[in-house]
């Protein structure tokens with residue numbers, strides 16, 4: 001049987017790791033506190049990093065305009 005483990009992060013107890021989903025919606029219970037978790041999407045995994053990159057690019061663009 002193929003491993004169906006997905007990456008999860010619990011917002012309640014901060015647990016983070018791989019778990020096997022137990023229903024069709026890919027939800028899995030948190031092994032630490034039992035809260036229902038949904039797998040991390042690409043956007044939630046990288047969204048914050050992309051936001052930081054966009055912000056630093058914005059700062060560089062403003063600085064380039066001001067320091068002309």
Ligand SMILES: [Zn+2]
Nearest residue numbers: 010013030033
């Ligand atoms: Zn938890």
